[in-house]
Amino acid sequence: MRTPNELAEAFRARGLKLTPQRQLLFRLLHDNTTHPSAEALFLAASEQMPGISLRTVYQTLNDLVTLGELQQIDFVPGSARFDPNLSDHQHLVCDRCGAVRDVHLPLGDLAPAAPSAVEVDFRIESTTVVFHGRCGACAVAD
Amino acid sequence: MRTPNELAEAFRARGLKLTPQRQLLFRLLHDNTTHPSAEALFLAASEQMPGISLRTVYQTLNDLVTLGELQQIDFVPGSARFDPNLSDHQHLVCDRCGAVRDVHLPLGDLAPAAPSAVEVDFRIESTTVVFHGRCGACAVAD
């Protein structure tokens, strides 16, 4: 995801308005590696802007996803998560506490091989790799 | 997933009762490669047993997942899907119509390498690979 200032530019360039709510969410998301849910972002935003609506958080997140500035993560049970990291990477998901972490692995050579091996009538457009397990704290707690 | 008869044995062995509803669902799931949702199974079951409750379908699916006879698939938007194929395999997901298909790819050598490369405090227990794209019919329809 781009910086709050760059996003402000991008929004204005598309005729979208730059509201305080949006600016706050840009800041809360930038460099955020916690893969927050809409609800988590709403709570964080509410601290700095009491009265902000959960509906606005959902709306802004959807806008950012549509603009390609944010990646939506749907493979964690419960609610959707959002990832400002747009680089090609994979995720570690803790099945106990739900934490999500990024990992950059050199799978580029692996994924291309797989599709070619598929002798079926299907057009593969993207490959998702998710590692499930236990984060450090939860591995100990078990 | 085992055969309906084997499942009947397994259920009885655990003190679980063998009801007509369960037997019907065993049959509908065995060798089913469509990765049905609870709703889809409910519709199929209703044809052969009008009056069966959606609640019962959910309950039986959960039981089978708990017994390890059925795999629950959570990476398709919408409702959960169920897969009686317990072998190590991957999935093709059509992002347009939601169809799910199995593929068996030799990724065994690939996945083990990845975890070892992870220099983080995380215990990896399983690796999920999902290929997103368009099934044959949807690729044409676009």
Added chain:
DNA sequence: GGCCAATCTGCACGGAGTGCAGATTCGCAC
């Protein structure tokens, strides 16, 4: 046949996310 626990059914309920309508406000023009 009879009993009792397991199961089934129907309905209410909870979490996640969206549609809608009215109030508000951003961005631009003067």
Added chain:
DNA sequence: GTGCGAATCTGCACTCCGTGCAGATTGGCC
């Protein structure tokens, strides 16, 4: 600085998926 119109925000109702609960039913064993 003021005014205007469209975009946005807010709050609420609503949908969808799945679960909790309670009473009626029934499978499995004596």
